[in-house]
Amino acid sequence: MSDQITVAIAGFGAIGYAVAEALDAGKLPGLSLAAVSARDTAKAEGRMAGFKRPVPVLPYQDLAAADVVIECLPAAHFAELARSVLGQGKTLIPLSVGALLPRPELIDLAREKGGTIVVPTGALLGLDAVRACAEGPVESVTLVTRKPPGGLAGAPHLVENDISVENLTEPKLVFEGTARDGAKGFPANVNVAAALSLAGIGPDKTSLQIWADPTVTRNTHTVRVEADAARLTMTIENVPTEENPKTGKITALSVLATLRRMAGPLRVGT
Incomplete structure (x- = not known):
């Protein structure tokens, strides 16, 4: 698994669970699920027990050990998670994109530390x-x-x-x-x-x-x-x-498409 891109998911609701389930099922070659976070740890651990390869349920502040962190949190927690991930030079895929607008310093932090912010298309198009x-x-x-x-x-x-x-x-x-x-x-x-x-x-x-x-x-x-x-x-x-x-069903699918593009040999679109 050493050549795998490791993925952590901050938030284990509708979107986070769907993405985690796809990663656990091996639907995204080259990527593996490393950890998740959830507001209700016990409930998340119960849902995780049904996975083929259960992973730890950690505080969202501890997820930056993974290569890529998907943010599915309430917007109030966005900044703390983003600083943790980008400060360690990792890749952040944010769904609370609106929380990025008043924080341009996060883009500067990514530039300084070698991190990357990848905004998925989500529920939009074009x-x-x-x-x-x-x-x-x-x-x-x-x-x-x-x-x-x-x-x-x-x-x-x-x-x-x-x-x-x-x-x-x-x-x-x-x-x-x-x-x-x-x-x-x-x-x-x-x-x-x-x-x-x-x-x-x-x-x-x-x-x-x-x-x-x-x-x-x-x-x-x-x-x-x-x-x-x-x-x-x-x-x-x-x-x-x-x-x-x-939240639209397509949002989770957009995250999966974003992850697949990161690891795949063919990239379609601008």
């Missing part, structure tokens, strides 16, 4: 095309997100502004502004906006609308880009996970 467009002049990048109201309930922006999404009978615009402000106000909902802004023209120039929409059953994101090289309009409708309606 980041390769956006990145390509951003090599030339870009006039605008806009993201319109529509989610079932229950998937937005409890977001800080809604609470702070006394915005209710209960008993809606028609779509309601609950936020319009920059990707930076949207990531701050909806930390569990629109990490896609942060990823889009990093791929394109930055969080202060990327426009975001968020709709609580009782007419949709899937988390829907539409990206529009006006650039010298191309005009892009892309829509994705993600099926929410049963465990967490704020």
